[in-house]
Amino acid sequence: MDWNKYKIIEEKGIHFKEYEIEGKHGIILLQVPIKEDTQEEIDTLHRVFAEVVLDELRREKERNKNASHKKRNDD
Incomplete structure (x- = not known):
């Protein structure tokens, strides 16, 4: 997993870094708040x-x- 690859998203006024992780049963989206x-x-x-x-x-x-x-x- 490349931790330098992420998307910036915004939900309800809060910005997140969104990482895509390949899991055993599909893609896992990890959203980490930027703060x-x-x-x-x-x-x-x-x-x-x-x-x-x-x-x-x-x-x-x-x-x-x-x-x-x-x-x-x-x-």
Whole structure:
């Protein structure tokens, strides 16, 4: 999907970027409002990214822990 290809549409005085996404059962139209992000939205985005990173670090730590236990058991 090319995120640089979209149409600008207007509905009820609100402007949207409209993306066409090929789905399993046909075309999906994704309409994203064009507006400035609020500080709350920015904070939420940062929090979500931080949670994803922390979750991945926890999973990696758990994998390493399990691998070292398995290695000790194999010896």
